[in-house]
Amino acid sequence: MRTLARLQTGKVSSVIVLVVSLVVLGALFGLLPKSSGETAPSMAAPDSAESSKVTALLKKFPDADRSTALIVFAHGSAPKLRGDPTTADLQVWPELTAAEQTAIADRAAALAEKSPTPQAVRPQLSDDGSAALIVVPVDGESTTDGVVDQAAELRSIARADLPDGLRVWLTGPVGFQADTANSFAGADLRLLLITAAVVALLLIITYRSPVLWLVPLIVVALGDGLARFVVAAVAAQFDIPVDASILGILSVLVFGAGTNYALLLIARYREELLVEPDPRAAMRTAVTSAGPAILASGSTVALSLLMLLFASLAGNRALGIACAIGIAIALAMTLLVLPAALVVCRRGLFWPFIPRVAPQRAGAEPAEATSASAKADAAASRPDTGPASTPAPPARADAGHTVWARIGRAVAHRPAVIGGVAVLLVAFLALGLLGSRIGLTQTGKLIGDPESVQGERMLSVAFDQGGGQATVLAKTAVAAEAAELATGVDGVESARPGDSAVGYTRIDVTLAGDPQSAEVFDGIRALRSTYADADGQLRDTLVGGIDANALDQETAAADDRALIIPLILAVVFLILLLLLRSLVAPIILILSVVATYLASLGAGNWLFQHVLGFPAFDTSVVLYSFLFLVALGVDYNIFLSTRAREERVHLGAREGMREALTRTGGVITSAGILLAAVFVVLGVLPVVALAQIGTIVCIGVLLDTLVVRTLLVPAIAFLLGERFWWPSHRHAHRAPAGERGGDPAVPLEAR
Template sequence: MIRESEAHRTMRAIARFISGRGTAWVVLGLSVVAIGLLFALLPKGSSDSYPESGLPDSSEAAQVSALLEQFPSADSTAAILVYDRGGDALTDADKAAVTASAEALASDSIAPQAVVPQFSDDGTAALVAVPLDAAEVDDDVQAAAERIRTTAADGLPDGLTALLTGPLGFQADIGNAFAGADFRLLLVTVIVVAVLLIITYRSPVLWIVPLAVVGTADGLARIVVTSLAEPLGITVDASIAGILSVLVFGAGTNYALLLVARYREELTRVDDRHRAMLTAVTSAGPAIAASGGTVALSLLTLLFAQLAGNRALGVACAIGVAIAVLFALIVLPAALVVCGRGLFWPFIPRVQKDAGVGTEHKGVWMRLGRGVQRRPAVVAVVATLGIAALALGLNGGRVGLSQTDQLIGDPDSVVAQRIVDEAFGAGLTGQTVVLTPDAAVADATALADGVDGVVSVRAGESHDGLTRLDLTLDAEPQSDEAFTLIQTLRTDYASSPAPLDQTLVGGNDATALDENTAAAADQALIIPLILAIVFLILALLLRSLVAPVLLIASVLATFFASLGASNLIFQNLMGFPAFDANVVLFAFLFLVALGVDYNIFLTTRAREETVAHGTREGMVRALSSTGGVITSAGILLAAVFAVLGVLPVVALTQIGVIVCIGVLLDTLVVRTVLVPSLVFLTGDAFWWPSHPARRGSQARGNKLEA
């Protein structure tokens, strides 16, 4: 109790300085100066537009990639041009034009003699592979792709098209998908947040301050993260930058809504706005800090992930959330106090004579709370059955997208790959690479030839005792069939006698397989860690062991329901055949961490009300007090995550849709009716082993005796 009172006094002293009559100006001024210096002095990094695999060194595909970097051809990549006439047979003029196009492309290749056209057996398509200098391509992927496309299309007959695919084609199209992503995401996010804030506050002025504060926090978070990327050894690609921006805007605006709502409530009780903000910060501050801490610590569990991309996302977003919390608890209170009551115009809160006797607890949320209180068991059963019904949508769900399913729409690389699959064979461009000891080349070739599904094996260059074999598989790249073939090859080689057992299988399909395996391992490790952190924070904050179990169970139910509902939408409306490998983990992380936020906002207020009114009445009053602001915050957060759908990348769209549905379920069903019904059913046991209601009644009894 002594430590608690000391912590409370320290927090109150800090809050008093932030909201003080003169010190608020000091805090705001110092904040502006500090933020300006950080913007000016921190190095301006840039996000890599092309996400890297980030496989651990123990991965067989990663070992193959590392060894191939020592081979003479390590500095080469390939552009693959596919020519077709919409499925019709190529004419003689078409074939002559393709041959001429190959000769023109050869002038840009590092191996001109290898640039020869291949015509499909059915005569409907032609393929030209163009070896290129990898370093030159990496310097400017888009320029290299545009140059190849222009050369290939020059002089083609009407109706004959040349489409770029292969490593260069997919890399260029992914880069195009993220081109301008930062600006597009920021613009749409700002518009969404501004509109929802105007609707929430019903003021043409008030929304400007929270949006300016959160927008500045987002800008600073981007600079801090990119400047720390190199020292921390992480790569911040465009997808991470997009998720970071959405998370900072979503979480930061949520914290702002909670603080402003409590500040407005206190302005109806006291004349002094500085005193009102002091109460708002000391009351809402612990909930905001706990919510932000839950999200940040949950994100930091990704440091234990195998995939480097997951670790980078965890570090970047944890930094962003920490900055959002600091802005919400320091910059925003000072800015609101400095601006005064007029900021709420035209609905300026005035002191009400009957404030504090329960008038603020009237309205739709009070009626809803009373309704749930009358029949908590029925409400709990109906809500649980509804959530379970949505979770059934997971039946038939799959994890793992093929290469052609990872981008929305029909970019050239995807269309060309489909043509190759139909006209030449699904695995022609799959790039499966086997590295085998020189002494085992004949045996390695024979073994691969004997595997059903391997179309061809070509021996290539040798280096440092290893020979490269290029395999063509009869399976669509990065499909389940391709993964099965990769696993079969690895198993057969590993079970062979020495030195054949030292053979390694890598390439594009093997890399995708190892990424999926690592993603599954990350999921199995990170999810329990997140649950443990959330439980610990809730237990410390609520001083209860029962409440965290019930709250976490409700959030888990929301997670599975949102996955089920999303799976139905993806398969039946959006045409996504499966979840991306990392989507399940990211969705769990954001839904659990952010979903617990609303439960924290509700239950901390319920505990505060329980001391004065008892557990059940305290929950009704807490729901009445927080219902409007939490619902607004949930709708806003859902809308902000839905903004990820503006990017033509399936993984980001899936994250946005899942989190959007999950947050709406959590806000409108779980926090509104399910959690209150559980509290009404358990009563004082909800707070066990602490007894806030008993302590409150004892305090009231002592006052009466006095």
Template sequence: MLAIIRLITGKRTAWAVLLGTVIAVGLLFALLPANESEDFPAAGLPETSQAAQVTELLSKFPSADQTAAIVVWSRDGDDLTMADRTAITAAAENLGAASIAPRAATPQFSDDGRAALSVMPLEALGATTDIEKTATDIRSTASAGLPGGLTAYVTGPVGFQADITNAFAGADFRLLLVTVVVVAVLLIVTYRSPVLWIVPLAVVGLADGLAGKVAGALAEPLGFVLDASISGILSVLVFGAGTNYALLLVARYREELLHTENRNVAMRTAVTSAGPAIAASGGTVALSLATLVFAELAGNRALGIACAIGVLIAIGFALLVLPAALVVCGRGLFWPFIPRAAAESAPVRTGFWTRLGRGVSRHPAIVTIVSVLAIGSLAFGLNGAAVGLSQADQLLGKPESVVAQGIVDASFSAGLTSQTVVLAPDAASADAVAVALQTTGVSSAVAGENAGGLTRIDVTLDSEPGSDDTFATIAELRTDLADTSGAVSQSIVGGIDATALDTKSSAERDQALILPLILGVVFLILALLLRSLVAPVLLIATVLGTFFASLGASNLIFQNLLGFKAFDTNVVLFAFLFLVALGVDYNIFLTTRAREEARRYGTREGMVRALSSTGAVITSAGILIAAVFAVLGVLPVVALTQIGVIVCIGVLLDTLVVRTVLVPALVFLVDDRFWWPSKPVTTREFPIVSETVPTTAERV
């Protein structure tokens, strides 16, 4: 290991490391196969799911290659005129001419006389090849010749798919651009240098590009699919984590430059000192992400694998490429605040973080109680929280398909645009229809085509697609069919809403399994790193408090300000993963330095000095990664916005309150017992004084 450190920090070998990196990355970009990511997330249900089984069986039916667009006409809530009805009928005939089933396009007028609806069956392959063009063409046909004030909307499978595709259109570039700008601005503010920020940003940017390329190349061999949402989270995580590690390394490097004239020696010491903390922090994040391989949902597994790859690459660039780049550039990179080796007799002063640490050390019990009460009060915001959004609530703003769904909900049966499918044995199809019609919440059930000994029964529900009422109806329908004697009990229920229900159930199962695994990984790494059993328990307790507090605060924002009715299905799991993993980052940065200082000054003074040394960099890193995750809000997808807001609030709370106040207070309360069963060997070679040499950030 020492040989590697000497290699990347040597006067000549650092240049070789940079040149080798450029060549290696260039070859990887040229040789690794390209990956065609999906435009929008797929369900990825396990084979045991009824919805997945129905989807598989329907591929053998004659209509397997069909999809549908639903066109809705409305006069913004006013009654349709006779001229409107005439124009709608003419437009529906034109839609029928472009459909594979012209009669199906015959318009249906609502009982309240305020809306009309037409179903347009389409050949699936042709319709989805360019889904946005398909939706645009249908809208143009449906809008031709309409009287003023009458508007045509496209919804249904084609409409929602077009809106989701449009939401992710250009997402990679837009997200990357905003992320780079945010990181650049925050690095400039942090370093107060017009040039220093360029090096870490360039290194992290290169790591991000390579991470996306490697994850895409491994997708097919490892059996996972990348979609736009996973790619977006991957990019944000690599930029956030990579910049975090860069901040820690640069801070330690600058600190060492104040003690030695030789920048190569300074970097060698910085990598030796900060490297283990960076490796442990990144390893914790990567291992936490890797627990997602045990998830039922393929999307969760894909996110875990892709992001774990990204974090490992970020660690490698932070510990191998960034040190070499900083050494090559020299001290001038820090201009105009160039660090110079200080004389031993340099005057000392007390910085903000030292004063804060000593203030907390005088009243640790009061600080602990106040902090816990504050965090607990935020957690009460979870009262009334719900999980699971309907299809219409999953996109921000008012996309066309959502507006049209609202019109259908008001004037027709809410479930009309989202068919539920029952597959029953041919001999029991009539009985299955009868059972479906007797189920509460079912408005119609019609037997249709058959294949492979099964009959397809299209069921329409009364409730809004993706709502709790719809899920309750599907669950009851499944129970009723299973409890019926004979062949009817072999019937299975699928369709869009059944897929959403099974996705929610699998997500709950994943959450129940993955959350304890993540906590186990974090506990094990902290125990090994700190050689303590008490410290991991206390640190994990603070992370859990941060998690629940951020959920509670976010729930208040979502329901009262942003109008989100609930958390999206996977948001809680992903928020827990990122908050716990990133929270452990800051725990490791602080406590490893505290253990190092405790060997010379004891636990209490060691924590004060650790806070003095790391407080500024942890705060800067927390603000940066909070801002980077907030960037997810630029995409008009509720789930990504929720993840961004929760992680942003959680990281800020973690860095500004928990890591800088609560954790030191807990250490002061338990003192040396914090390290039990081990105990740092305290040499106390130097007297404990009330003032310390200022940290790098405090000097600047």
């Protein structure tokens, strides 16, 4: 780190580093491919899942490439929820007139021309005659754009020449696929622009400078662009399913984490400029002081993300690879490019609040040094008599009366009371998890009530039929027996044998309940259990389909959580152990971020159920929220604890923690608020999972920044004193002379 700092801050070498970095970036932008991932996220279960086996076998059937569009005709608006009192409005809607039924029959004839089985396209009337349904088998599209175009064409045909007042809804597999794809259409650019705007605004507020914010924003934006190009190249090379949701999370993570690292580096640089006349020497100290903590924090996040490679779901593995690449690039841009850019721009970059060495301190003797690094300079100029001979000088004048200094003194004065209140607050928020559920129905995964969701509700209410579907593949020799066995299973409404191929016969099963609901999942489990307990070839029967695929995904996601969460905790603990050289501190820090995670989930669950109307967490939310909150939450604790370890050498454990809180409080709080705001941006996409992840991470980051890292962790450190760092001993570490422009040695925290 010291060699890198000298290279970045040299009078000529800093310019060379900056120019070479820009040339390399330009070359990579020109050579690497752009993202070519599908717009909509992958919905595939693991290859070993039963539904995946059914999907593989169905590809060998004559109608393997078939899909289905369901088109509903009725007056008025779709009911809000199945079983909701507003659905009673459907019963008083007027019956379809003869002219309207004739028009619907004409639309069926037109839609039949787009179907490979036109004879099957016939309108069906509901029992009360207030709604009509046309089932349109269509050729399946292999691309997202193809599905969107197909849905648009079917809507156009269905709505042509209809009588006034008659409404149409397209639902079924085609409708849901098209609406999901449309939800992500243009998501990359929209999310990128909003994220950049939020970061720019918060940087301007933080720095109160019309110029300074541009440097970190440009550096981080270049890192985000490079990350997208690199991820696209890796995805194309290794056939990784990178979709718009992953790219959206990637941008948010790179902007959030990269800006956080930039804030911490610039804050340390500014702090050194107050005691160091030479900006190059100040940057050398900033890089060698803050750099190891930033590197450790970024490495924690990247390694935690790489634990997703052990997941069974391809989407989880793709997210881990993509975001780990993004964090690595954000780290490289912050530690390699940003210091050189800041040094080249000189001290005036901070205008109008330019940090300068106070006149009375410009020629101060070493004994008057105040920061941990300056105190070490003074100590190094005297004979080495051990830590006890290095007196703890007074705190800097410009920090003794800040709000964070007052907070530090208050926590140090009453650590038990303040720590207890913080614990009660975290525990209270965690109680919001009571009654929480994981898993949304198909109609509950998109925000904004798209047409396919409305049509599904119309179908469920008007025709009073189960929305759940399963595709059963039985050996042809026992197909009739398998269908009869299915009809006797609880939750199964009908079972109809169909085509045969490769020794199997397809049986289409209708299940009671809304698609992907708990009721439908119970029916699929009962089906599978019934066939597993049967005799002979019936035991080889497989149950698949869209709902079964969703159930297998949910099961795989639960298995991934059980495996990945302990792995992430192990990685974080190991990094903290190596960085802090303590056993007690890492345990406390990990427990604090886990508590923050549980409190955030609880607060999020209350907000989702009682304010936003989300009945449950999406399947991916629990794991992703844990990943981001634990990895990013540890970041702030790393920045605080490494500074406390540095100050401990001269001030002791308690005073060192108070000084660390005073020095890092402002910048970490700014970084936390910025990261929270950036994750909220995920809510601009009309997808419940991303909105939930963004909200939970926002709550967690704010809670960690304002309560856990500010009050709880320091309170515990004050109560434990030197035991907080057990078994590490308090002693000074000195770097070789000359690190501060020829000054004597500088102690380096945790390096």
